[in-house]
Amino acid sequence: MTTTLRPAEPLQQTPDGGRSRTYDVCVNSRRVGSVHLSTDPGFGAASGVISRLGVHEPDRGRGRGTVAALASEEVLRGWGCVEVQISVPADAGPALRMARSLGYTERSRNMVKELPAEPPALPDGVEVRPMTEAEYVAWEARAKEGFARSWIDRGVPEEQARAKAESSHAKYLPDGLATPGVAIHVVVRDGRPAGFLWTGRIELEPGHWAAFVYDIEVEEAHRGHGYGRALMLLAERVAREAGETLLGLHVFAGNTPAIRLYESLGYRTTSINSAKELL
Numbered sequence: 445m446t447t448t449l450r451p452a453e454p455l456q457q458t459p460d461g462g463r464s465r466t467y468d469v470c471v472n473s474r475r476v477g478s479v480h481l482s483t484d485p486g487f488g489a490a491s492g493v494i495s496r497l498g499v500h501e502p503d504r505g506r507g508r509g510t511v512a513a514l515a516s517e518e519v520l521r522g523w524g525c526v527e528v529q530i531s532v533p534a535d536a537g538p539a540l541r542m543a544r545s546l547g548y549t550e551r552s553r554n555m556v557k558e559l560p561a562e563p564p565a566l567p568d569g570v571e572v573r574p575m576t577e578a579e580y581v582a583w584e585a586r587a588k589e590g591f592a593r594s595w596i597d598r599g600v601p602e603e604q605a606r607a608k609a610e611s612s613h614a615k616y617l618p619d620g621l622a623t624p625g626v627a628i629h630v631v632v633r634d635g636r637p638a639g640f641l642w643t644g645r646i647e648l649e650p651g652h653w654a655a656f657v658y659d660i661e662v663e664e665a666h667r668g669h670g671y672g673r674a675l676m677l678l679a680e681r682v683a684r685e686a687g688e689t690l691l692g693l694h695v696f697a698g699n700t701p702a703i704r705l706y707e708s709l710g711y712r713t714t715s716i717n718s719a720k721e722l723l
Contacts, residue, residue, distance in 0.1 A: 447471050447511040449519065452478065461489035463523055469499060469512045476503040479516055484529060486608045487600070492520030492528045492722070510542055521722050527600075528722055534713040548718035551598045553703075555711040556654070556692040563681040570674045575628040575640065580621050583628070583640055587659050588613055594696050599719070616644060616658060627682055631662075631671050638666040641675040643682050646692060654690035655683030672702075676709055 449467040456464045464482035468475045477499035484491040494516045499508045520528050530548060532539045566572070575583065588609040595605035617623050623644070631639040639662035646656035657679050662671045683691045693711070695702050 447476075447508050447515070449479065449512065449515045450475075458485075460485075463489070465519075466496075467516075467519075469497075469508060471503065471508065476500050476508055477512065479512055481516055481519055483523065483525065486611045487529075487604045488607055490524060490526045491604060492517075492523065492525035494520075494528060494530050509539070510546065513542065513546060517722060526722055527719055529717065529719045531715045531717045533715055540716060543716075543718055547720045549599075549720065550697045550716055550718045551595075552694055552696045552717045553713050554692060554694055554715045554717070555706050556648070556690055556714050557680075557706075557709065557711045559655075559680055559684055559689055559691055563684040564677045566677055566681070567670060567674050570671075571632040572629050572674075572678055573632060575621060575630050577621060579630065579637065580628070584613065584617070584620075587640075587642070587661070590661070591659070598696065598698075599721075617642075625686075629675070629678060629682075631675055631678075633666060633671075638663050639671045639675055641678055643679050645686075645688070648690070648692060654692050655679070655686060655688035657691065657693040672705055673709070676705065 448470050450470050450473075452466045452468045454465075462483045462485055464480070466478060466480045469477035469479060477497070479497040480495045482493045482495070483489045484493050494513060497509060497512060497516070499512070517528055529551075530543060531554075532543055534540075534553070588606075591612065592602075592605040592609040595608055596602050600608070617626060621628060626642070626644045628643075629641045630637045631641070640659070641657070642659040644656055644658055645653055648654050657676070660672065660675050660679075662675070680691060692714075693706065695706065
């Protein structure tokens with residue numbers, strides 16, 4: 445039997461070259477599942493995304509998903525993509541094993557925490573305050589550079605990585621410190637900034653919003669003294685005061701100290717984000 449993809453809708457295109465389309469997964473013209481293909485608006489039209497790949501229960505365990513994934517890669521190559529991204533739920537063991545077998549490498553993961561009803565107290569002696577406009581200018585330039593560098597270090601071409609950093613800040617900080625729902629705090633030691641925390645809101649899935657840690661940074665000279673943990677506890681307080689019950693974050697693969705910190709605070713991994721080069 446032959447597994448193929450059949451368009452389920454017209455090709456959607458945007459002025460900047462973006463594309464998206466949903467396909468039926470078929471076996472000898474019989475629909476057994478579906479998959480959505482798109483280009484990533486953050487990384488640009490050269491980066492493809494496979495999402496919502498699913499095979500109906502009776503047809504699972506026969507390699508249909510693997511063939512559908514390979515067929516999806518061929519479609520993305522035809523669109524001019526040079527890489528493909530996927531995001532797999534952390535508890536989807538078979539899908540994670542399939543991704544590894546097809547050569548996908550983890551780049552990052554998403555984590556979430558159900559917040560306690562009572563906001564946590566900050567450690568004694570920790571002083572925090574809102575970021576000033578003067579501090580914001582230098583912080584934003586540094587935050588963009590750090591975000592882009594994290595992608596570059598994980599194999600993303602520099603041009604795409606910097607475009608991703610610019611688009612992310614434009615999307616989530618369109619009005620700087622005045623952006624509705626956004627808060628950027630500074631942790632202070634001896635009157636000088638020792639770290640920074642950027643929090644806001646994000647749509648985890650359609651119609652489902654949560655508080656989100658967009659960026660956390662501790663100055664190198666002050667690392668290892670508990671400021672990262674203090675800032676994460678502050679994020680919980682900010683989220684709770686805004687009426688949120690969930691707090692999410694994104695962490696890059698290989699950042700073991702950060703992952704250990706988040707796990708120790710009660711965060712759980714919800715999805716693994718991986719990518720591969722399209723040769």
